[in-house]
Amino acid sequence: MVETTTDAPTATDFQEFFATQYRSVVRALVLVAGSMAAAEDLAQEAFARTFERWDRVSGLTSPAGYVYRVAMNVQRSRLRRAAVAVRHAAGRSTARDEPDPGVRQEVRDMLASLPPTQREALMLVEWLGYSAEEAGAILGVRPSSVRGRLHRARASLRDRFGGDGD
Amino acid sequence: MTETKELLRAAIGATQPAIPDVRSVLQRRRARRRRERVVAAVVALALTAGLAIGLGTLLHGDGGARPSDGVRVVGPTRVVLIPSVSMEPTLHVGDSVLVDEGAYRASAGLPGRGDLIAFITPARGDTPYGALGQTFVKRVVGLPGDTVEERSGAMYVDGKPFLMPPATEPDHRAMGPWTVQPGHVFVVGDNLGNSNDSRYALGQLPITNIVGKVVEILSPNDRRATIEPPPAGSVAGPGPSGPSGR
Numbered sequence: 001m002v003e004t005t006t007d008a009p010t011a012t013d014f015q016e017f018f019a020t021q022y023r024s025v026v027r028a029l030v031l032v033a034g035s036m037a038a039a040e041d042l043a044q045e046a047f048a049r050t051f052e053r054w055d056r057v058s059g060l061t062s063p064a065g066y067v068y069r070v071a072m073n074v075q076r077s078r079l080r081r082a083a084v085a086v087r088h089a090a091g092r093s094t095a096r097d098e099p100d101p102g103v104r105q106e107v108r109d110m111l112a113s114l115p116p117t118q119r120e121a122l123m124l125v126e127w128l129g130y131s132a133e134e135a136g137a138i139l140g141v142r143p144s145s146v147r148g149r150l151h152r153a154r155a156s157l158r159d160r161f162g163g164d165g166d
Numbered sequence: 167m168t169e170t171k172e173l174l175r176a177a178i179g180a181t182q183p184a185i186p187d188v189r190s191v192l193q194r195r196r197a198r199r200r201r202e203r204v205v206a207a208v209v210a211l212a213l214t215a216g217l218a219i220g221l222g223t224l225l226h227g228d229g230g231a232r233p234s235d236g237v238r239v240v241g242p243t244r245v246v247l248i249p250s251v252s253m254e255p256t257l258h259v260g261d262s263v264l265v266d267e268g269a270y271r272a273s274a275g276l277p278g279r280g281d282l283i284a285f286i287t288p289a290r291g292d293t294p295y296g297a298l299g300q301t302f303v304k305r306v307v308g309l310p311g312d313t314v315e316e317r318s319g320a321m322y323v324d325g326k327p328f329l330m331p332p333a334t335e336p337d338h339r340a341m342g343p344w345t346v347q348p349g350h351v352f353v354v355g356d357n358l359g360n361s362n363d364s365r366y367a368l369g370q371l372p373i374t375n376i377v378g379k380v381v382e383i384l385s386p387n388d389r390r391a392t393i394e395p396p397p398a399g400s401v402a403g404p405g406p407s408g409p410s411g412r
Contacts (some may be wrong), residue, residue: 014188014190017183018185018188018191019188022185022186023182023183023184023185027178027181027182027183028178030177030178030179031174031178034406036179036181036183039183040183044186044191044194044195045195047193048191048192048194048196049194049195051195076245100179101180102176102178102179102180102181103176103177103178103179103180103181104173104176104177107173107174107177108177109175111177118312119392122170122174123174124246126168126170126171126174127171127174129179131232139380147332154170157170157173158169161173
């Protein structure tokens with residue numbers, strides 16, 4: 001499909017989108033996927049699925065928001081499918097990453113212990129800077145729900161790591 | 167920079183992932199979809215096949231049960247589970263027997279005297295068999311035109327003793343005689359003292375209700391045995407041992 005001439009302009013368009021967004025999407029998805037390796041896998045699946053709808057998605061205000069929405073849907077269905085395995089792996093990092101001196105594993109473990117919905121809220125609002133309204137639109141929930149999840153997530157982080165939060 | 171965001175940065179780390187070639191990413195997705203489609207197709211196929219085999223077993227009885235070497239069947243076959251003690255000592259409750267549905271094709275549906283047959287109980291409004299249409303297994307004693315009677319715990323055909331395995335619960339009544347009607351057979355359970363059969367409510371069995379000939383005990387494994395044909399030259403039934411050697 002990429003190689004055919006009719007959708008070549010679309011493909012170029014998508015290529016640029018992919019090239020500029022890939023890194024930040026992967027890094028953000030670490031927060032919901034739990035590891036860099038899992039985040040890369042998730043991001044690639046999400047980008048590929050986005051490409052399948054690209055003629056529609058490219059017209060959206062935030063194509064990246066669409067990628068995140070797809071990524072989180074994929075993540076949820078994978079979690080459902082692997083519910084037992086995930087339960088067994090709870091509290092542990094599921095995939096081995098390259099050693100990264102910038103990573104505090106105890107923070108990853110802490111995030112892994114949060115409900116997925118709270119991790120999603122943290123990623124979208126706290127890390128990516130979406131408003132509660134935008135995050136609600138991406139997640140398909142009310143902004144007030146996003147705020148609630150965010151509030152609980154921050155409180156849990158504060159309890160665990162101290163600091164006055166915000 | 168908030169405290170929370172600092173923590174998130176610490177969870178993500180400093181690694182900047184390498185940007186893969188976009189085509190390989192799309193390729194991967196296509197391969198995964200193909201794989202999922204293949205898996206889905208295989209699962210669907212397996213389910214369909216399983217269902218078909220299951221239904222086939224229910225409807226036609228041939229669940230892949232094969233007769234032992236040396237047991238000749240015309241086929242098709244079906245497996246019947248023995249639900250009652252009426253065929254003791256030859257068959258026990260819980261035995262599975264192999265039934266050859268084609269056994270009487272050559273004789274226009276008429277079984278041999280002494281044969282074990284599986285049949286569907288005829289629908290008779292006034293009997294407990296009623297419309298249940300259960301599959302029973304009994305021994306053929308009388309063929310059309312025969313005179314059958316029971317005297318002091320033994321069956322007689324045309325006045326001659328009918329050889330069959332001694333009942334575990336003997337019956338000492340005198341019953342009959344009955345004249346077997348055209349198109350019917352007279353069947354009894356080997357356990358004469360505890361069997362509902364042609365002597366009782368079941369009545370004479372239309373040969374159209376016959377499913378086939380019981381040729382072998384398939385399970386339990388330690389009871390696996392062929393059903394012996396009636397001894398050659400015998401007017402009536404087989405020797406006292408139904409299944410061979412056990």
